[in-house]
Amino acid sequence: MKIVVDENIPIHTADALRALGHDVLDVRGTPDAGISDQELWGHAQRAGALRITTDKGFARRWQEPHHGVVVVRLRRPNRARIHERVLRAMREFAEQQWPGTLVVMRDRAQSVRRSRRRGA
Numbered sequence: 588m589k590i591v592v593d594e595n596i597p598i599h600t601a602d603a604l605r606a607l608g609h610d611v612l613d614v615r616g617t618p619d620a621g622i623s624d625q626e627l628w629g630h631a632q633r634a635g636a637l638r639i640t641t642d643k644g645f646a647r648r649w650q651e652p653h654h655g656v657v658v659v660r661l662r663r664p665n666r667a668r669i670h671e672r673v674l675r676a677m678r679e680f681a682e683q684q685w686p687g688t689l690v691v692m693r694d695r696a697q698s699v700r701r702s703r704r705r706g707a
Contacts, residue, residue, distance in 0.1 A: 588682045589636035589654075591627060594620065596639055596659075597666040600673050607677070612636065637685050639673055646691055649700045655685030659692045 591612045592601050601613045612630065614620050619630070624642060631638040637655035638645060646658050659672045672692035679697075680688065687702040 588685070589634050591631040591634065591636045591638050593627065593638075593640040593642060595641045595669075596673065597670050599666070600639075600670045603670070603674060604677070610636075641669065646689060649689040650702050653687065653689075653702065655680075655687070656689045657692065658689070661694055 588608075589610045589612070590604055592604075594613075594615055596613075598613070598615070601611045604611045612634065614622060614627070614630075619626075622630075624644065628638065628645070628648070630636075631654065632652075635654050637657065638653070639657045639659075641659045641661075641664060643658060643660055645656050649656070657673060657676045659669050661668055661672070676690050676692050676697070680690065689700045689702070691698045
């Protein structure tokens with residue numbers, strides 16, 4: 588599965604996703620490092636990729652066509668807790684379920700919204 592991670596997702600999380608067989612785009616250390624959220628959203632859409640972020644602004648885009656979004660929203664985020672919540676979301680949904688699905692992972696709960704319009 589193709590995945591685009593924000594720069595705020597731990598590097599070891601991107602590595603763990605790769606170890607699970609996913610094709611992960613992480614812009615850190617590339618010429619695209621520091622690009623805007625809008626540009627990164629565009630990368631994910633063109634690649635047909637799931638988007639993983641801690642930026643709550645992406646939750647507002649749930650009705651737009653997309654290939655899946657995971658937003659991690661924790662009261663006291665740290666690398667270990669973000670990592671655990673991302674991997675939990677990945678275990679709970681099969682690849683074919685992600686298009687049009689927004690999952691917000693919180694401290695003790697998660698919310699799921701599904702758009703009627705899947706993938707761009």
